[in-house]
Amino acid sequence: MQTTDAGQYFVIASNALGLVGSFTAAVTVQPVTVSVAGPSSLPLNAGDSMALNATASGSEPLTLQWYKDGQPIPGASVATLSVDSVDAFDAGQYVLVASNPFGSVTSSIVNVF
Numbered sequence: 001m002q003t004t005d006a007g008q009y010f011v012i013a014s015n016a017l018g019l020v021g022s023f024t025a026a027v028t029v030q031p032v033t034v035s036v037a038g039p040s041s042l043p044l045n046a047g048d049s050m051a052l053n054a055t056a057s058g059s060e061p062l063t064l065q066w067y068k069d070g071q072p073i074p075g076a077s078v079a080t081l082s083v084d085s086v087d088a089f090d091a092g093q094y095v096l097v098a099s100n101p102f103g104s105v106t107s108s109i110v111n112v113f
Contacts, residue, residue: 002102003029032058034098036107043113044086052081052110056098063099068092086112 010024034056044050056064056079066076069092073081083090096107 003031005029029102030057030059032056032062032098032100032103032105034064034096034105034107036094036096036110040108041111041113044090046087047085050081050083050086050090050112052094052096054079054081054096054107056096058098058100059102061100065097065099067095067097 006027006029008024009027011022013020013022034054036052036054042050042052052066054064056062064077064079066073066081079096081094081096091113092111094110094112097104098107099105
């Protein structure tokens with residue numbers, strides 16, 4: 001389904017004896033949204049802690065996945081990405097992708113350096 005599929009639905013059944021209609025059902029489709037709170041650039045020093053906080057919404061089931069430099073981060077499937085002590089390896093571009101059966105959306109990039 002797409003957001004354009006939202007609306008009022010009903011069915012009419014007929015046979016040789018006549019017609020009968022169902023009650024109307026309202027169908028809503030909640031699009032997937034995602035945003036990362038905070039700055040688009042995050043300068044860090046070696047040993048600093050890092051926490052990227054995001055909010056995501058959409059129809060369930062909703063899955064989250066953080067990416068660094070275009071590659072999925074193993075085990076990073078929650079709204080907050082935390083690193084206790086950063087090093088040079090942690091520098092890069094981070095995004096969060098939120099997905100459900102209706103589609104996916106990618107957050108804005110957070111540049112960590």
